[in-house]
Amino acid sequence: MKNIIIGQYLPGTSFLYKMDPRSKIIALMILMISTFILKDVTHILIMLGVVLLILKIGGIPIVRIARGLKPIMxxxxxxxxxxxxxxxxxNLIFDTELTLTVFTLPLMIFIILFWYLTRRYIKFKFLYLLITAFGILTMLSLYTPGSVLSSSTLEVYGDGLSGAFFIMVRLIIIVTLSTILTLTTKPTDLNLGLEKILKPLSIIRINAEEIAMIISIALRYIPTLLDEANKIMLAQASRGVDFTEGKFKDKVMQIISLLVPMFIISFKRSDDLANAMEARSFVPGKRRTRLHTLSWHNLDTTVIVFCIFIFISAITVRVMF
Amino acid sequence: MAIKFEQVNFEYPSFDGTNFSALKDINLEIAEKGEFITLIGETGSGKSTLVQHMNALIRPTTGSVTIYGIKIEKDTKKKGKVKLNPLRQRVGLVFQFPEYQLFEETVLKDIIFGPKNFGVKESVAIERAKQVIKHVGLDEEYLKRSPFNLSGGEKKRVSIAGILAMEPDILVLDEPTSGLDPKGRDDLLKLFMGIHNDLNKTVIIITHDMNTVYKYASRVLVMNEGHLVYDGLPQELFSKENIKSWNLDIPDIITITRQLEDKLDVNFDSQPHTIQELFELVKEVI
Incomplete structure (x- = not known):
């Protein structure tokens, strides 16, 4: 649970921290749209390079981002x-006949069973799963004694491989970009930035301030609620709830024993928060002054120009190639 | 020994990589029977973390905790073979906030949830529920009510009843009397004392109330910044010099006694534990 880093601010001093939240949000949008415009593997790799460069200059350790990517693995x-x-x-790059015979079927079951039993002792679980899956595939294609039970062909095409790679890189870029925003921007700044950006929506009677407030409160409460969930799990565990074993019917009951307190506590928390805000005279939609006002610097203009440059190049390569 | 801590350290992993060390080199032994222990220390000194080790909810970062002969270490769970769940029946832990555990439609269902998880028959569990609800000072009528429509104090009692119904050998309570009125607090403490005396079970209570410590405890543990700084008799603790540096209060009765000794210029033969005892001592002198 500690792996989820969305909504977590990490103090620092690089240019990403000096930027105005407005320009950061706009830059994020432009870069994301650019990523979606690209349709070619080489171009998306260049984009990934740009993102890595931003991380490098921004002084955000890649390890931290990688940790954040774990849940979407x-x-x-x-x-x-x-x-x-x-x-x-x-074009067909690779094709092989997968044959299931009377010998390989039990062997396959044995390997899966072996993996299932030993995986808890292995440190790199994910790698272990990959190796096991790859091992089974290799066995099925090369080792074919005995009478054939069923067979199918595994064909890997050029487009499939590049498409798979492409989508993976695109997902990584999107998640990394949004993580950069939340890692380097304080929730209050993020809120203020969003509010200013959504301001034009007031023409169509949408209150930008409220939306910004809702978003920032939601972000703020992710870690808190995770913490609460952990405490509930411990409290129920001490009443004999074992989250790792048990029958299906018991499991349902165990999940209910988690969810109900979770709901009650979140409602109570939001009630408390509403009261605390009201006690400090928060009235939705009223004009407020700010302690910190946003200021747009040359740095912001530079970054936005850079992003627009990437955006234009993305359109160009899309149209040209 | 029912529970034995050996050089236990525990660190909470933190987001920015620097771990917060909550327990530092704890060595401790707790007997299965006959102890009434209070655990005191300021907020954030590691009391709750310490008691969560006692029923294997969390595992030490280094060192080991032995609970009823089962050794718990950092990677105990990964090795798989050890079943931790039965330990939680033998060492019952009541959490500080009842909101974290109440979830059923009725108080009855909530109380029998624990025992049923440990394989007690439903009919037996219901019988137990009817008993423990009276023990915690509520009547049987409460069993039909929803746990969410109760007052804070009543919720607290129901959550304690939920653990008592599991019939643990050792009872551990994380601030059981916070948020209760003085009478409710005294009733509950008498209940714990009763469990301790009648069934000769060990009871461990986290508290901030020094009067409770002095009046009830047979042994007191003091936590300070993750260290176990004192383990012994409450009488000796309050005569120690460095008690102020641990941010602990002196019980009212001791303050009064000392002031009386000053004013009357006498030395009482013994340290009184209750107002009644003090009264007797004063009568002797005068």
Missing amino acids: ILLLFTFTFQIIFIKTG
Whole structure:
């Protein structure tokens, strides 16, 4: 749970911290749109390079970002596999016959069982899973004694491979960019920036201030609620709830024993927060003065110009190539 | 020994990589029977972390905790073989805030949730619930009510009843009397004392109330900045010099006694534990 770093501010002094939150949000939007415009593997790799450069200059350790990517690892792997299996265009790079025989079927089951039993002792669980999956595939394609039970072909096409890689890199870029924003911007600044950017929406009677407040409170409460969830888990564990084992029916009950206190506590928290805000005379929609006002510097203009440059080049390469 | 801490250190992992050390080199032994222990220390000194080690909710970063012969170390869970759940039945831990554990529709269901998890039959668990609800000072009618419509003090009692119904060998309570009125506090403390006396079970209480410590405890543990700085009799603790540096109060009764000794210019033969005892001593002198 400590891996989720969305909504966590990390103090620092680099240019990312000196920027105005407005320019940071706008830059993030421009870079994200640019990423979606790109359609080619080489171009997206250049984009990844740009993002890594931002991390380097901004002094954000890549390890930290990588830790934040861990929760979406499964999603990445899933899209990767699907792309490889289902895209059947381009030139064939690799194809092999997967044969399931009377000998390899029990062997496969044995390997999976072995993986299941030993995975808790292995430090790099993810790598271990990959190696096991790869091992099974290799065995199925090369080792074919005995009578054949069923067989299918595994074909990997150029487009499938590049498409899978492309989507993975794109996801990584998007998550990294938004993580940079939340890592380097204090929630209060983020709130103020959003509010200023959404200001024009007041023409169509949308209160930007409220939306900004809702977003920033939601971000602020992610770590707090995770902390609460952890405490509830401990409290229920001391009443014999074992979250790792048990039958399905018990598991449902265990999850309810987590969710109900979670809801009660979040409602209570929001009630307390509302009271605390009201006690300090918060009235939604009223004009407020600020202790800190935002100021736009040359740095912001430079960064925005740089981002627009990337945006234009993205459109150019899309149209030209 | 029911619970034994050996050179236990515990660190909370932190987001920016610097770990917060909550327990530092704790060595401690707790007997299965006959102890009434109070655990005191200022906020953030590691009291709650210490008691969460006692039923293997969290595992030490280094060192080991042995609970009923089962050694708990950092990687105990990973090795798989050890079942930690039965330990939690033997060492019952009541958390500070009842909101973290109440979730059922009725108080009855909530109380029998714990025992059922440890394989007690439903009918037996209901019988136990009817008993423990009276022990914690509520009547049987409460069993039908929703735990969310109760007052703070009542919720607290229900959460304690939920642990008592598991019939643990050792009872650990994290600030059981916070948020209760003086009468409710005294009733609950009498209940814990009763469990301790009648069933000869060990009871461990985290508290900030020095009067409780002095009046009830047979042994007191003091935590300060992650260290266990004192382990012994309460009488000796309050005559120590450095008690101020641990940010602890002196119990009212001791303050009064000392002032009386000053004013009357006498030395009482013994340290009184209650107003009644003090009264007797004063009568002797005068």
